[in-house]
Amino acid sequence: MTQIERRQLWTAIHRYSGLFMLLFLAIAAATGCVLSFEKPLDAWLNPELFSCTTSRPIDPATAAGALERAHPELAATTFPVRAEPGRTVEVLVEPRGAQTLSFDQVFLDCRDGHVVGTRRTEAGWGRAHLMRGVYLLHYTLLAGDWGRWLMGVVALVWLLSNLVGVYLTWPLRRPWFRQWKRIWQFRRSSPLPRLLLDIHRASGLWLLLPLSVLAFTSVAMNFFSEAFLPAVQLLSPPRPSPFDGAPAGHKANPPAFPDLLRKAELLAARRQLTWQPAVYQREPVRGLSGLRFTPSGIEEYRALGPVTYWFDDATGTFVYEDSPYADSAGQALSRALFPLHTGQMIGWPGIVLDLILGLATLEMCGTALYLWLKRRPGRVSARKRERGKARSVRD
Structure with missing residues (x-):
């Protein structure tokens, strides 16, 4: 196989792998951009649950204790140690014994601790459950484990496709670095097809490292219990904990x-x-x-x-x-996945970078689709000509 033929093969792999993951990747990128502001958006959509103003907020532990005394059918399992200014006290609850509850989240007034609202943390398209729906659409396509595995496969294809894309931008002739430097740039005066191709390639190269981290953490989290955690624990076992084994x-x-x-x-x-x-x-x-x-x-x-x-x-x-x-190092890597994927590892700069990566991924999906549609008629015509020539040779 010649160098040109090898380049054509990898170009076809890059093209069709991109078509396979295009819709799923666009959904993940769009929902990921929204999830960069999950908590503020949730509070904005549901001010009756989150908003509360007072100069002397109640102690959350006191409020949670009063909630349990007033409602002996439930147990408060998670709550903040200190109240956030302008926010209600958010408490996660579980039923006691054989009791059942229609909710698992309670919002307490920041002034006196009375219940201002409840909800179940499940997906939905109403205001109270919209952000949870966006999260599950991002993570599992709202299809449970099958959706999670599919999105994991898409993330793996994305990671490999990024590396193939770098290979395809590498010049065929010397001087390599001087020619490769042009691929990292684009000119706004170029014709639209050329401009979009240059933007597609340049954005992929400039953001290669953070995009690859995003893809890797997606693969690891989507196959966390099935593949990532067993591999990490085999190579670098964590300390024994009371969470090992069944409750x-x-x-x-x-x-x-x-x-x-x-x-x-x-x-x-x-x-x-x-x-x-x-x-x-x-x-x-x-x-x-x-x-x-x-x-x-x-x-x-x-x-x-x-x-x-x-x-x-x-x-x-x-x-x-x-x-x-x-x-262990394996435990540290496991715990790094979520902060890395969301950008929270470095605070607001990381969250902004995560948003930029989501927008860039949408851009690359859009430019890839445009370029495929633009060039497809030419490729179809070329294949027809080649088939015609092959038939004439056989005849």
Whole structure:
């Protein structure tokens, strides 16, 4: 196979792999752009659930405790340690015993803690469930595991296609770097087909590294339990944790929140963790209660994300530190996937970059489709001529 024939083969692979993933990639890019602002958009769509103003907000733990006393059929499993200004207190709940609930999220007034609204965290196209619907469309195409696996395959094809695209831009003749430099540029004065081709190639080259990271993290998260986690744990096993294995079904009552908070803060001080407690989380079926620490005291996923101290509900003793900073390299890589994919690893600059990558992916989908439609008639005519010549030779 000559160099020209090899280049033609990889061009065809790049073209048809792009056509295969074009629609799915466009959906992922568009929904990803929206999800860059998931929390602000959710609050804007549902002000009756999120908005609350007071100069002296209620303590979230006090509000959650009052909620459990007023509604003994539920247990508060997750709530913030401190109230955010201008926001209600968001509490995740589970039913107690054999009880059933029509919701799993409760919003409490920031002034006195009364319930202002509830909802179930499920996909839908009403205001209350729209952002969850966008998230599941992005992640699984609203098709469960089959959709998740399909999007994982699309991400893998995207990752490989990026590398093929770099190969196709590499010049055939010397001087290589001088000729390749032109591929990184485009001129607005060029005819439209040429301009769009140049934009398609240049944007792919300029954003190759972050786009490849985005594609890799997509593959890893979509096949997390099936492929990524087993491979990582085989190469770099994490420390044993009480979350290994099936839940034991403990029913012990959790320690009082002030005691848990005091123990967690003393433990953080001994381990020289200067972060602030941000979120209380309980796992009733495992008999564990934890406090999640972040640099700001508000839930966030900078760097590798939060550190959580877990305590046994029955004895109140410390049992496990969930920290990617003090565990294996494999655990650190696993915990890096979400902050990397969303851009939250470096805060707002990363989120803005994530938005730019989504828009660039939409641009590349659009330019690729235009170029395929523009050039398809010529390719069809050429194939017909070649078939005609082959028939005339046989005759």
